[in-house]
Amino acid sequence: xxxxATSLDTVQEDIGRFYDxxxxxxxxxxxxxxxxxxxIQWFFSHYAPPYDTTTFFALASPDATIPSIRSIVASAxxxxxxxxxxxxxxxxxxxxxxxxxxxxxxxxxxxNK
Amino acid sequence: xxxxxxxxxGAQHISLLEPLHFKFTxxxxxxxxxxxxxxxxxxxxxxxxxxxxxxxxxSFVVGRVCGLCSISHTTAYSxxxxxxxxxxxxxxxxxxRMLVIELDRIHSHLLCLSHVAENSGFEALFMKTxxxxxxxxxxxxxICGNRIQYDFSxxxxxxxxxxPEVANQVLRRLDHFMPQLEELADIFRxxxxxxxxxxxxxxxxxxxxxxLNVVGPFARAAGLAVDVRNETEDLLPWKEAGFEMxxxxxxxxxxxxxxxxRELYVSISIIRNIINGLPETPIVTxxxxxxxxxxxxxxxxxxxxLFYYAKGNKTQVLERLKIKAPTFSNVAAMVEAxxxxxxxxxxxxxxxxxxxxxxxxx
Amino acid sequence: MKLATYRKKSPWILHYNAGGCxxxxxxxxxxxxxxxxxxxxxxxxxxxxxxSDILLVTGPVTKRSRERLVEIYAQMPEPKVVVACGxxxxxxxxxxxxxxxxxxxxxxxxxxxxxxxxGTRPEQIIxxxxxxLAILEQKNKDMEAxxxxxxxxxxxxxxxxxxxxxxxxxxxPTV
Ligand code: SF4
Numbered sequence: 001x002x003x004x005a006t007s008l009d010t011v012q013e014d015i016g017r018f019y020d021x022x023x024x025x026x027x028x029x030x031x032x033x034x035x036x037x038x039x040i041q042w043f044f045s046h047y048a049p050p051y052d053t054t055t056f057f058a059l060a061s062p063d064a065t066i067p068s069i070r071s072i073v074a075s076a077x078x079x080x081x082x083x084x085x086x087x088x089x090x091x092x093x094x095x096x097x098x099x100x101x102x103x104x105x106x107x108x109x110x111x112n113k
Numbered sequence: 114x115x116x117x118x119x120x121x122x123g124a125q126h127i128s129l130l131e132p133l134h135f136k137f138t139x140x141x142x143x144x145x146x147x148x149x150x151x152x153x154x155x156x157x158x159x160x161x162x163x164x165x166x167x168x169x170x171x172s173f174v175v176g177r178v179c180g181l182c183s184i185s186h187t188t189a190y191s192x193x194x195x196x197x198x199x200x201x202x203x204x205x206x207x208x209x210r211m212l213v214i215e216l217d218r219i220h221s222h223l224l225c226l227s228h229v230a231e232n233s234g235f236e237a238l239f240m241k242t243x244x245x246x247x248x249x250x251x252x253x254x255x256i257c258g259n260r261i262q263y264d265f266s267x268x269x270x271x272x273x274x275x276x277p278e279v280a281n282q283v284l285r286r287l288d289h290f291m292p293q294l295e296e297l298a299d300i301f302r303x304x305x306x307x308x309x310x311x312x313x314x315x316x317x318x319x320x321x322x323x324x325l326n327v328v329g330p331f332a333r334a335a336g337l338a339v340d341v342r343n344e345t346e347d348l349l350p351w352k353e354a355g356f357e358m359x360x361x362x363x364x365x366x367x368x369x370x371x372x373x374x375r376e377l378y379v380s381i382s383i384i385r386n387i388i389n390g391l392p393e394t395p396i397v398t399x400x401x402x403x404x405x406x407x408x409x410x411x412x413x414x415x416x417x418x419l420f421y422y423a424k425g426n427k428t429q430v431l432e433r434l435k436i437k438a439p440t441f442s443n444v445a446a447m448v449e450a451x452x453x454x455x456x457x458x459x460x461x462x463x464x465x466x467x468x469x470x471x472x473x474x475x
Numbered sequence: 476m477k478l479a480t481y482r483k484k485s486p487w488i489l490h491y492n493a494g495g496c497x498x499x500x501x502x503x504x505x506x507x508x509x510x511x512x513x514x515x516x517x518x519x520x521x522x523x524x525x526x527s528d529i530l531l532v533t534g535p536v537t538k539r540s541r542e543r544l545v546e547i548y549a550q551m552p553e554p555k556v557v558v559a560c561g562x563x564x565x566x567x568x569x570x571x572x573x574x575x576x577x578x579x580x581x582x583x584x585x586x587x588x589x590x591x592x593x594g595t596r597p598e599q600i601i602x603x604x605x606x607x608l609a610i611l612e613q614k615n616k617d618m619e620a621x622x623x624x625x626x627x628x629x630x631x632x633x634x635x636x637x638x639x640x641x642x643x644x645x646x647x648p649t650v
Contacts, residue, residue: 001409021323025339027411027420028437043420043437045411051344053409075325075445086159099152099474100575101538108160108574109433124543127522130500131492132540153539154494157573165572177569180498180594224501227508243508250505261498261594471497 003055008040008066011058015042016072018054023047029079031087033111037061038089042069060089062110068092115140120456122463124153129463130228131470139456147451151444155474159434167429168194168404169268178436179472180261181224184210184217185414186436186472187266192348192412193421194268197404203394206270211349212387213256213265215380216283220249221415222330222373222380225467226301229370232460233310238300245293248286255279270397280388287381294381298374308367315462316365317450325446329417329439330372331466335364341413348410355379355386366465403427414439416467438472485517486611488604489527489551493544493580494570495534498594499561503531511597513604524550529607531600532586535563535570536577548584554614556607559586560600562593569593 006014018024027043042056060066068091070076080091081098086109096102123134132153138146158178162171175190176183188210195202227242250260256279257263265272301307317327322335332339338360342351359375361368404425412419417439424432447466454462492500506513507520521527524547536544548557559580562568567578580586587610590603 157575180496
């Protein structure tokens with residue numbers, strides 16, 4: 001796994017420069033709770049040898065708004081909508097309620113909840 | 114503009130095995146827009162895996178993510194845990210894992226084919242396919258001890274060895290299955306009635322598949338040669354066992370059926386190769402280490418690429434486990450591929466995606 | 476009544492997955508297929524709750540499926556029998572205590588037969604459904620019995636009887 005550090009301000013630019021639909025496959029977006037901060041990860045794999053995985057990661061505070069990459073990767077909306085509910089974060093253009101019921105306090109995967 | 118109607122399908126519907134909700138917007142008979150709600154079965158397994166269960170127990174819990182591909186989930190989890198523990202498993206364990214994964218693929222593909230036949234209105238073919246599918250369930254029971262939840266892969270290897278009598282039985286039953294598979298392949302390929310419901314229906318192009326990151330038989334039917342079995346050799350030696358890539362070009366329901374049928378032949382040859390060349394080594398690697406660090410694993414489940422991310426913190430309980438199931442990647446394309454088709458074809462199209470919502474929602 | 480006879484001979488089943496892993500669902504499907512062939516008992520799988528007699532539920536009931544489950548149950552005509560298939564439908568099983576699960580079908584609707592196992596075997600499902608048939612017959616009898624009203628009329632009590640107290644309604648002759 002090949003990890004590339006990025007930040008919330010530059011992630012759209014970085015992924016936009018990297019992603020080529022003919023060569024890369026967007027897998028999923030993930031977040032890990034590190035206590036004070038969240039580590040947001042975007043996973044890509046390659047269609048051609050050596051078929052390795054490239055991960056972009058950025059640190060974000062829990063109340064930051066995370067830029068959406070759906071203008072670059074068309075199918076990313078599913079992963080983003082899921083993460084909004086499970087991690088209780090804000091992502092541009094994603095609404096709550098895709099995964100969990102509205103009467104549920106969101107963010108079950110956060111440590112302090 | 115013609116008048117638009119909204120037709121809901123689901124959450125409970127005769128053509129659906131699982132709760133899944135589609136809202137079709139149709140103009141006359143043509144579907145112009147689709148909304149999907151796929152999270153009816155969200156249970157919260159990821160959270161439970163990082164809090165309630167110890168890392169050795171998790172391989173049994175993730176099997177319950179999906180009953181159709183439980184062996185893929187347990188194997189992928191075991192592999193990611195082995196990466197965190199930094200251990201290498203014996204060769205025989207790898208081969209036995211591949212054996213069960215391929216048998217599981219046979220039963221899963223046959224189930225999907227029968228479901229397509231049923232939803233296309235061909236009840237007799239549904240019964241026939243289900244009848245022929247029983248041999249794989251019986252073999253899985255003979256190997257693993259259970260018909261659906263195998264609990265076969267454990268962290269460090271596999272739970273049971275393959276007895277020589279069972280190995281012989283597998284070969285014998287496969288020989289018996291071959292003519293039946295020929296018969297099914299002939300019906301799916303040449304039956305005129307079925308082709309009316311399947312040919313040219315629910316098609317997506319290679320470009321759309323690339324743009325929407327489609328995986329599995331769905332992508333291979335559209336001509337996109339993606340298969341994790343084709344890629345890495347270090348975790349499971351697929352190519353050594355005789356893997357071949359199967360692709361079609363037209364991307365419709367018919368092409369997806371053909372991909373599945375042809376993959377059955379590949380799976381059968383892999384199983385034969387494995388049984389004939391099973392290495393004689395132990396089946397588990399023991400270790401007392403605790404998981405540490407981060408790792409990702411990709412594995413080809415019957416429906417496509419399965420992805421596991423795990424992070425350990427040197428304790429019994431994992432820090433984070435992320436599961437990405439194949440259908441999750443296909444949701445975006447599933448919604449797209451309905452556009453322009455008749456509403457009457459929708460059940461067959463849904464079945465041909467082979468959606469697994471339990472995997473998607475976890 | 477004719478319908479009762481036929482219902483006894485060929486109940487229609489309805490299947491709903493309330494959040495299980497699909498394992499038990501494909502075993503239900505295997506029951507319908509030639510090897511186990513539940514149709515020899517006259518059963519057929521319908522997709523319509525309004526025509527079904529036996530509801531087969533799998534899964535631990537997730538938060539989003541609970542209303543659908545109750546709705547489906549409510550739409551089924553009486554008499555009806557619920558069979559919970561699998562460990563997770565009976566008690567929550569491995570999913571018990573997970574944040575989006577309720578733990579068992581019987582938290583929401585009355586369950587008549589519990590089928591154990593994770594995943595449950597087709598033989599067990601058939602056994603459960605055959606037990607459900609007996610319960611269905613019993614429920615049928617109970618329903619008809621209640622129509623015949625064989626309870627005793629209430630015995631004489633101490634209450635005032637209007638007829639004895641009030642004046643007679645025979646018109647008094649006018650003078
Ligand atoms: S009882 Fe087990 S096999 Fe059946 S649906 Fe539940 S988890 Fe799956």
